[in-house]
Amino acid sequence: MGKRFILPGFGLTLGYTLVYLTLIVLIPLSALFLKTESGGWAHFWQTVTSPQVVASYKVSFGISLVAALLNGVFGVIAAWVLVRYRFPGRRLLDAIVDLPFALPTAVAGIALTTLYAPNDWIGHLFAYNQPLGSIFSPQHPFGAWLATQAWAKDFLGREGLRIAFSQLGIFIALTFIGLPFVVRTVQPVIQDLHLDVEEAAACLGATRFQTFTRVILPGLLPAIFTGVTLAYGRAVGEYGSVIFIAGNLPFKTQITPVLIVSKLEDYDYSGAAGLGFVMLIASFVILLLSNGFQAWDNRRRGVA
């Protein structure tokens, strides 16, 4: 690591860095806090706890969690398959993992909406009169059970399972957006696994499943937690890929960023700032959490 001030340019580069950071990041971010404060803390509290806003928290933070967890499961499987198996198309799969990272969010948004809209592409397969959709119809036992579940009411439409313009659609969009995070965080850990440990478990009489659950998986947990947290952080703030497929029904399919925008349009700057402030704090907490998991992972693997 660099020694103190031997190389030239410290003042210049650090100065530019600090100025840039201050102007572009720090001052604007502090505007969040100050604008909130200038509107009064009472107004702030009222805004961030109003029923519509709280409902949006449930949508944004709740569905993001489910999506992140799903990515946790499939991400581990994908990482394992991509590292350990050889099959045609592996390189292609490996490369496409980063698509959600590279694709503009608006593009992803309209593609997913078109894909799952009721009369389109895949969406129409879920109409009650279609074979796949019939599972969800009230005539079918599964569909009948589903209709009794409060959380499912939102996406059981009149004519079929409603994916686009329902919470299910938001879930799909947020899963898309978080997909690379778990895969890319877990892949290097799997790559560094020492096979002799797995062989030792086998010689001791463990079946492959036992080896995986007792020996391999515990070693992957820190990385999995890190990846899930990263995916969660990304999903919570996501805007472009969600607003097309969401439907934006207040209390049902409205995400918090949408509320920020609508407050701005109403010129309620301090309200918008307050919400923005809440989202900033939430992002910060999630960031700290993921750093913590990452540190745990580094500690674990440092002693491999």
Next chain:
Amino acid sequence: MSIEVRDITKKYARFPALDNVSLKVESGELIALLGPSGSGKTTLLRTIAGLDFPDSNAGRIIYDGTDVTELSAYKRHAGFVFQHYALFNHMSISENVAFGLRVMKRSKRPAESVIQERVRQLLEAVQLAGYEKRLPSQLSGGQRQRVAFARALAIEPQVLLLDEPFGALDAKVRKELRRWLREFQDRIKLTTIFVTHDQEEAFEVADRVVLIDKGRIQQIGTPDEVRKTPANRFVAEFLDLPAEATASIPA
């Protein structure tokens, strides 16, 4: 338990890792597989353990009369100790040692109290009594290898297979563990096969030595036999034998 290796061949791409290897190990024997790196000694050991498999129809592995060639490693019940310990880093020492017992089928699994007692006895036998709760990262290399031994012995295997077990340790610890292994094996008379490239180690510990090079067995014999009557040039050169010994090599 006796081990018989019959006509094992294993080819990687074009070169043979094992070329028609046959070997018989008597019950209770401690034999060393000795040879330079790349000679196939580790491959042979792993084939005996079930971690590698011979090319199809190219040989058999027989444990005490039973053909185990088609059995995967987890069914063979052979204790294996690795050069780099291969301990389960997220588990405590006692959990490591108990692992083999805990993954047994319910019907065969001993009671928890029995497991704990066995762990305690084994740790005592390897001179690590009281270390139950520690983590592998808190132990030295020599200690970790002793845990590995205890772990392998916990399942009461019929054969012990050691892959350069002291290779990662420094000289003093190596000597101590070597001595300990010899005494231990003398006591319990467990069939043991260990791989090494260090001839001093092989000669000090083994009842018989198997010299391997280029996938072929070059000579099998007691340390004395091999030193006095080397079978070919390789043996003489590898063991750095003085000129008189080489005189007995057939042309």
Next chain:
Amino acid sequence: MAGAASSFPTAARLHQPIRATSEPWYVKAILIGVVFAFFTLFLFLPLVVIFQEAFSNGIAVFFSAFTDEYTLHAIQLTLLTAAIAVPLNTIFGLCAAWSLTRFDFRGRSLLITLIDLPLWVSPVVGGLIYVLIFGAKGWLGPWLYPDADMLAHSAIARFLDAHNVRIIFAVPGIVLATTFVTFPFIARGLIPLMQAQGTKEEEAALSLGANGWQIFWRVTLPKIKWGLLYGLILCNARAMGEFGAVSVVSGHIRGQTNTMPLQIEILYNDYSAPRSAAFALASVLSILALVTLILKTFAEWRAERQLADAAASLDLPIKR
């Protein structure tokens, strides 16, 4: 750990599958199938949708989408924004990487965390913060949207008014917001690389009499070029594709403040325009995304080689 015949078999160095460390074939088949299904559903299908919809009305209609003056303007604005944001962030990234990896000082790790911040904040917040400063009711609002009183008292307000300077709902705001959300990428591409590479070579150049500029150009730059390229590619992709932050500051004024992603939104929601128009634009950005992926993989691979070389020459374990 660079031993010739290492007895540490890691998955990356396997020649053959070893049965004790792999699953039965049917488990593998199921898992591979699951992964294929998951990826098809979530990744491949959306891509297929974009291109299929773009061409659903025929090739002629596809190309006619690009003759629309608003669309053309959107493309121009996107390119302009990227052309400003990316170089600005590159300079910042280089400066930040230099000061943070070549020197040791208190607060280093805090700065590194701060640099990551825009990646964590919702894009909407990224646009919001500039509205709070430059918007009509923002801090600088009185100067940017002066009333008669202000015009009378402030020379700055008169100047801004005379030149019709607006930030929000105008191009400068879009550039600012885009700069905010994309500036971490270059720094993040460079910092780990430059940290692993150490300062030996630069110090050697210094002792030979080179000045700061020369050291940078001749010694550092060649070593980091792939990390720099990697950061540039990601920065550019995000700059051209940013939606949330730009949407907040732009005002959606057709022909003036719409970037490509915003234009896609407008076309998509516009029932008078054929749906293929929105997807035609989207397909262009998708191709950009695919090219980004290819270039990124290539640059990442090369950068990792440089990282490995650096670690090997310093006898350090590779830390990411």
